[in-house]
Amino acid sequence: MSISYNSFCDDFYVDMYVNTRFDLPCDRDLLLTFFERITKQFPSMRSLGRDNNGYTLEEDSDGGRTRWTTVDIDRVGAGIVNPENLTHALELPGLVIDLMPYMLGIRNLDVDCIDLTFGMDFDYAGNHNEIIAEALFSGSAFGRIFDCPGPGPLSLSPAVVVAIDDDCSTRIRLTVDSRTDEGEIRNRKFEQDKPISLYLTARQYPPSGKEFDPRTSFDRLCQVAVDFMDEKVVPNFVMPLTNAIAHRR
Numbered sequence: 001m002s003i004s005y006n007s008f009c010d011d012f013y014v015d016m017y018v019n020t021r022f023d024l025p026c027d028r029d030l031l032l033t034f035f036e037r038i039t040k041q042f043p044s045m046r047s048l049g050r051d052n053n054g055y056t057l058e059e060d061s062d063g064g065r066t067r068w069t070t071v072d073i074d075r076v077g078a079g080i081v082n083p084e085n086l087t088h089a090l091e092l093p094g095l096v097i098d099l100m101p102y103m104l105g106i107r108n109l110d111v112d113c114i115d116l117t118f119g120m121d122f123d124y125a126g127n128h129n130e131i132i133a134e135a136l137f138s139g140s141a142f143g144r145i146f147d148c149p150g151p152g153p154l155s156l157s158p159a160v161v162v163a164i165d166d167d168c169s170t171r172i173r174l175t176v177d178s179r180t181d182e183g184e185i186r187n188r189k190f191e192q193d194k195p196i197s198l199y200l201t202a203r204q205y206p207p208s209g210k211e212f213d214p215r216t217s218f219d220r221l222c223q224v225a226v227d228f229m230d231e232k233v234v235p236n237f238v239m240p241l242t243n244a245i246a247h248r249r
Contacts, residue, residue: 005229006082008238009120010195011064014086015079016093018214019112023073024054024104031055031071034103038069041095045069067092076100079117090222097218108212114204116221118229120238121195124245127185128178128196129156131248135240136176151185164224169207172228175199176237196241200225200233 006012025031035057039045044059045067054072061081069078069092078096083089093116100106124131133153137143146152159175179194202225206212 004085005118005120005234008234008242009198010123011082011119011121013079013081013119014083014089014093015077015115015117015119016096016218017075017077017115018097018100018106019075019115020106020110021074021112022110024071024076024106030103034071034099035069037099037103038092038095042067042092069096071104076104076106086226094215094218097215100214106214108206108214111206111212111214113206114214114217114221115201116203116218116225117199117201118225119200120198122198122241122245123195124248125192126190126248127151128180128194129153129185131196131241131244132156132158132176132178135244136237154182154185167207169205170220170224171203171205172224173199173201173203174228174233174237175201176241196245198233198237198241200229202228 035048035055038057042059045057047058047060049056049058054070056068056070058068059066065080065082065084067078067080070076076096078093080089080092130152133143133146133156136158137146155178157175157177159173161171161173164170164172175198177197177199179196180190184190202221204217204221
């Protein structure tokens with residue numbers, strides 16, 4: 001990791017999902033074998049749970065750090081909260097990518113898309129919309145709209161999607177989420193435990209008419225996501241957000 005993303009936020013996490021066109025198998029022995037293979041490499045992952053969507057294997061939180069992997073109806077995922085570094089963060093998702101053809105029957109034709117998300121949470125016990133407006137819209141056309149009588153924006157969670165290749169098969173989505181609602185703004189009482197969240201998601205669709213390899217695509221997504229974080233997101237979004245929060249504390 002060229003930049004320590006953890007140092008800029010209160011929580012940093014990495015999520016990876018492989019979305020499939022066909023429903024994934026629900027055979028008991030097959031799924032247990034898959035999860036047991038995960039535990040061989042990550043022995044602390046021992047908590048297996050089930051919900052309406054599928055099955056999740058995770059480890060107990062260790063100082064806020066938690067690995068997890070999940071097999072849902074039409075996707076398989078893996079991730080970690082507060083990794084030591086990016087190499088550490090990508091070990092489990094990479095293992096799941098490598099195992100899924102052999103242990104879950106996910107073939108290249110079955111892959112609808114691969115998503116890799118870098119997420120950041122910023123704790124702030126105040127009006128999230130004000131922070132986002134100040135950090136990201138000051139001096140812009142939208143900033144002029146916010147300059148009016150009253151409490152300002154009631155909803156402000158900007159998002160953008162960009163394609164980085166000609167066939168639009170590789171895309172980047174950046175979202176900044178405010179969790180301040182209208183009732184909090186009206187009463188000027190803001191909840192203490194709701195962070196401002198930033199998500200950068202790199203998505204790869206199988207290119208039309210070209211050979212598609214999930215492992216190669218995952219490795220490329222990792223590099224694309226890091227490049228966008230280092231060159232665009234940290235200096236132009238993360239730093240303004242952290243500075244705006246620091247000035248109001």
